[in-house]
Amino acid sequence: xxxxxxxxxxxxxxxxxxxxxxxxxxxxxxxxxxxxxxxxxxxxxxxxxxxxxxxxxxxxxxxxxxxxxxxxxxxxxxxxxxxxxxxxxxxxxxxxxxxxxxxxxxxxxxxxxxxxxxxxxxxxxxxxxxxxxxxxxxxxxxxxxxxxxxxxxxxxxxxxxxxxxxxxxxxxxxxxxxxxxxxxxxxxxxxxxxxxxxxxxxxxxxxxxxxxxxxxxxxxxxxxxxxxxxxxxxxxxxxxxxxxxxxxxxxxxxxxxxxxxxxxxxxxxxxxxxxxxxxxxxxxxxxxxxxxxxxxxxxxxxxxxxxxxxxxxxxxxxxxxxxxxxxxxxxxxxxxxxxxxxxxxxxxxxxxxxxxxxxxxxxxxxxxxxxxxxxxxxxxxxxxxxxxxxxxxxxxxxxxxxxxxxxxxxxxxxxxxxxxxxxxxxxxxxxxxxxxxxxxxxxxxxxxxxxxxxxxxxxxxxxxxxxxxxxxxxxxxxxxxxxxxxxxxxxxxxxxxxxxxxxxxxxxxxxxx
Numbered sequence: 001x002x003x004x005x006x007x008x009x010x011x012x013x014x015x016x017x018x019x020x021x022x023x024x025x026x027x028x029x030x031x032x033x034x035x036x037x038x039x040x041x042x043x044x045x046x047x048x049x050x051x052x053x054x055x056x057x058x059x060x061x062x063x064x065x066x067x068x069x070x071x072x073x074x075x076x077x078x079x080x081x082x083x084x085x086x087x088x089x090x091x092x093x094x095x096x097x098x099x100x101x102x103x104x105x106x107x108x109x110x111x112x113x114x115x116x117x118x119x120x121x122x123x124x125x126x127x128x129x130x131x132x133x134x135x136x137x138x139x140x141x142x143x144x145x146x147x148x149x150x151x152x153x154x155x156x157x158x159x160x161x162x163x164x165x166x167x168x169x170x171x172x173x174x175x176x177x178x179x180x181x182x183x184x185x186x187x188x189x190x191x192x193x194x195x196x197x198x199x200x201x202x203x204x205x206x207x208x209x210x211x212x213x214x215x216x217x218x219x220x221x222x223x224x225x226x227x228x229x230x231x232x233x234x235x236x237x238x239x240x241x242x243x244x245x246x247x248x249x250x251x252x253x254x255x256x257x258x259x260x261x262x263x264x265x266x267x268x269x270x271x272x273x274x275x276x277x278x279x280x281x282x283x284x285x286x287x288x289x290x291x292x293x294x295x296x297x298x299x300x301x302x303x304x305x306x307x308x309x310x311x312x313x314x315x316x317x318x319x320x321x322x323x324x325x326x327x328x329x330x331x332x333x334x335x336x337x338x339x340x341x342x343x344x345x346x347x348x349x350x351x352x353x354x355x356x357x358x359x360x361x362x363x364x365x366x367x368x369x370x371x372x373x374x375x376x377x378x379x380x381x382x383x384x385x386x387x388x389x390x391x392x393x394x395x396x397x398x399x400x401x402x403x404x405x406x407x408x409x410x411x412x413x414x415x416x417x418x419x420x421x422x423x424x425x426x427x428x429x430x431x432x433x434x435x436x437x438x439x440x441x442x443x444x445x446x447x448x449x450x451x452x453x454x455x456x457x458x459x460x461x462x463x464x465x466x467x468x469x470x471x472x473x474x475x476x477x478x479x480x481x482x483x484x485x486x487x488x489x490x491x492x493x494x495x496x497x498x499x500x501x502x503x504x505x506x507x508x509x510x511x512x513x
Contacts, residue, residue, distance in 0.1 A: 025050055028046075028048065040073055059079070102231070104236060107231040122147070128143060129161055131149070157229075157232070158201050174202045175203060182336070183203055187219065190311075190364065190368065195221040195222075198293075199244055199277055201225055208221065222262045225240075237258055246289065247289040259293075263310075272310075274312075287328065317358055328361075334360040335386065335388045337356045338358040367385055369386065382398075402417070421434070
């Protein structure tokens with residue numbers, strides 16, 4: 001990751017990179033019969049391989065599916081490693097210790113007791129992120145406790161719970177009210193009756209609130225999420241503790257059957273999957289998981305309906321488009337910009353590079369999806385879809401090509417439209433940013449150029465930081481010197497002008513005397 005890049009540009013670079021010819025860690029996709037993977041606290045692990053210049057190294061290893069940072073889950077095992085019975089027993093004990101303190105059934109029983117309490121006795125521990133029954137008060141007496149928890153607050157747990165903001169694991173960036181309401185209205189317009197919410201807790205809340213407030217609304221939802229804290233607020237048919245990176249239901253077959261029944265209800269008619277995965281997650285395991293959910297849905301289909309597709313809204317940054325379409329060719333990207341409450345960058349109303357890069361990928365025909373014109377979207381009669389206002393139709397590409405909401409320019413050499421800030425490079429033979437490095441390393445470390453590691457793990461990172469600091473100081477000294485010289489020059493010019501004026505006055509007095 002290059003030093004000048006911000007987080008968004010780094011993720012964009014990662015998303016737009018091809019799967020071949022890169023360096024780093026890649027997940028090994030299963031080709032033959034599924035092999036039983038070792039378990040970590042987050043369920044079955046994934047098989048990874050280190051890749052250097054597009055070539056796999058010989059030894060592969062298992063690591064956590066959900067956590068890309070070893071600080072969050074330090075599981076590691078070589079593929080061919082044989083473990084002793086003692087190590088296996090220790091690992092199983094560790095996995096049990098890492099599980100939630102209460103079972104799913106216990107959470108439901110506590111919730112039913114909690115809602116029967118009078119308002120003055122309904123308390124929520126903000127430190128432990130837990131609903132408290134009277135028997136729990138003594139253990140939390142020194143903690144920060146929220147009292148008088150209303151039914152409305154219980155129906156909006158995402159506002160009671162602190163968001164988990166590790167972008168490589170949980171990344172609970174919650175939909176802003178604008179985007180959430182748009183999705184609910186769109187789902188209602190498209191006449192869906194059931195919504196499988198995979199990692200979208202705030203959408204799940206709004207669907208349930210809308211259904212309870214509107215007697216004519218028959219829409220319902222099921223939330224699948226890795227955050228076990230939601231177990232406190234929902235019955236077993238409304239929430240499943242779930243890892244979307246390995247299709248793991250933490251509560252076993254019971255939760256799996258809840259999901260299966262939800263998808264296959266009414267022979268699978270009227271259901272849609274809406275998912276908002278962490279942007280730091282790998283597309284490949286997500287795609288495999290979603291295909292398993294689709295297969296589960298198809299089990300309830302008749303033979304005549306086998307060619308039908310499960311409707312999907314996959315919410316992800318636009319620069320992952322090529323990877324997503326590699327696994328789901330039928331998905332198309334909407335121009336609608338999704339924004340989040342607790343994300344500094346992904347906000348609606350900003351312009352240029354500052355606007356949200358998050359889009360909706362769907363297999364629903366785009367001409368059926370109406371985007372709000374009051375927010376600057378318009379209908380393109382040639383493309384037969386709604387696009388952002390500045391996304392102008394290109395007669396050469398025969399499409400509205402912009403991905404980021406800005407007007408793109410057509411490059412006749414590349415034979416496609418590119419971002420307005422890009423120029424055609426005759427050396428690279430394609431368009432790129434003006435200050436790109438034609439001969440620079442495309443992969444690996446941006447500090448030393450080596451391909452076997454990234455900038456964050458470079459042994460020269462400290463030296464680089466010191467050098468950058470020295471350069472900044474040198475520039476600051478040079479800038480200060482120039483300012484001083486400028487002020488000195490101005491002072492000298494003023495003194496010289498004063499002296500000349502005095503000489504002219506004395507000469508005038510002499511001539512007049």
